[in-house]
Each structure stands twice: as C-alpha cells, then as structure tokens.
Amino acid sequence: MNRRSFIGATAATLVTATTIARSAFAGGADTLRIGLVGCGGRGTGAALQALAVDEGTVLYAMADVFMDRLESSRQGLVKNSAEGRVDVPDERCFDGFDGYKHVIDQCDVILLATTPAFRPQHLRYAVEKGRHVFCEKPIAVDSAGLRSVLETVRMSEEKDLCLAH
Numbered sequence: 001m002n003r004r005s006f007i008g009a010t011a012a013t014l015v016t017a018t019t020i021a022r023s024a025f026a027g028g029a030d031t032l033r034i035g036l037v038g039c040g041g042r043g044t045g046a047a048l049q050a051l052a053v054d055e056g057t058v059l060y061a062m063a064d065v066f067m068d069r070l071e072s073s074r075q076g077l078v079k080n081s082a083e084g085r086v087d088v089p090d091e092r093c094f095d096g097f098d099g100y101k102h103v104i105d106q107c108d109v110i111l112l113a114t115t116p117a118f119r120p121q122h123l124r125y126a127v128e129k130g131r132h133v134f135c136e137k138p139i140a141v142d143s144a145g146l147r148s149v150l151e152t153v154r155m156s157e158e159k160d161l162c163l164a165h
Contacts, residue, residue: 033060035107035131037100037122039073040064042136043113047077050111050134051085058085061092061106063099064114070095104129116141120148123163127155132162139165 034057036047047059059077064070070093077086094102100122104110110126112119112135120140126133133156140146156163 030056032057032109033107034058035061035063035103035110036073036113037063037103037110038113038115038136039070040113043111044073044076046111046113046134046136047073048080050109051077051081055082057109058087060087061094061103062088063094063103065095065097065099067093067095101125104131107131109134112136117145120145120152123149124152124155127152127159127161127163130159130161133164135163135165137165 032054034047034050036043036059039062043064051057051059059081062070062074064073074086074088074093077088092103092106094100100114100118104122104126109132110122112122112126112133114122116136116138119135119138123133123135123139140149153163
C-alpha cells in the first residue's frame with residue numbers, strides 16, 4: 001500500500017464511521033458537512049477522496065492562510081467533483097491564521113491539512129467543538145505539540161469522537 005492509497009482508505013474510514021453516526025451528530029441532516037483547513041495539494045486531495053466515498057457528503061467550508069491558495073483549491077475541487085458536492089460560497093471561505101475556527105464551527109467533519117506546526121492547535125479546537133477529524137501526518141513537530149495532541153486524543157475518546165491520521 002502506498003501513501004496515497006493509505007490516505008484514501010483512511011479518509012474512507014473516517015467518512016464511513018461518521019456516516020453511521022450522522023443522525024446523532026449532524027442532527028438528522030441528510031448531508032454531512034465537511035470542512036477543509038489547509039488548501040494545498042494534500043488538503044485538496046483529501047477533500048476529493050472524502051467526497052468520493054459517500055454521496056451524502058458535501059464540502060461546506062474552507063480555510064487557508066492564503067486566499068489565492070484556497071481559491072485555486074476550490075476551483076479544482078469544483079472541476080473534479082460531482083456537481084453540487086462542493087458547496088463553498090465566498091462567505092464560507094476564510095483566510096488568515098484564525099480562519100480554521102470559522103470552518104470548524106460550521107462543519108461536522110474536519111480535514112486538517114495545514115502546516116504541521118499548527119495541527120495541534122487546530123486539532124484541539126476541533127475536538128473541543130465536538131468534531132470528527134481527519135488529520136494529515138505529521139500531527140506535531142515538537143515535544144510540546146506532541147503532548148498537546150496526546151491530551152487532545154484523550155479528550156476525543158471521552159467525547160466518543162473519531163480521529164483519523
């Protein structure tokens with residue numbers, strides 16, 4: 001198994017697991033809202049894979065530090081996804097260092113594909129908000145980040161959230 005097929009399988013597992021709990025977590029909605037934080041190549045690829053797994057998913061919000069990267073990702077996702085699966089109007093596109101909060105606040109499942117130094121902070125916020133998360137590796141780049149992630153994993157277990165990495 002290569003890295004790309006592993007990421008696809010992990011994304012499929014995450015979406016499948018959250019689809020089972022959709023009625024409890026997404027309030028009975030027919031659509032599971034996916035949020036993408038980090039719109040580079042890995043994030044865009046993870047979003048494409050998540051959308052391909054279940055027809056009940058829609059990309060709902062996106063964030064990146066740079067708006068031009070986000071816009072390029074959004075255009076590619078619209079082009080390469082089934083019609084209607086990417087529902088990210090301008091008002092759900094967020095740039096800057098705090099854009100991730102807006103995405104996490106609005107979505108059911110979060111794909112974290114930012115620069116690794118920011119992942120512990122983003123993961124913590126997502127778990128505090130009760131969101132299921134797919135987090136690209138590496139999940140931390142230093143010992144403080146690793147300790148934070150370990151604590152966040154314990155929090156996610158207490159909340160019965162799905163974390164995939």
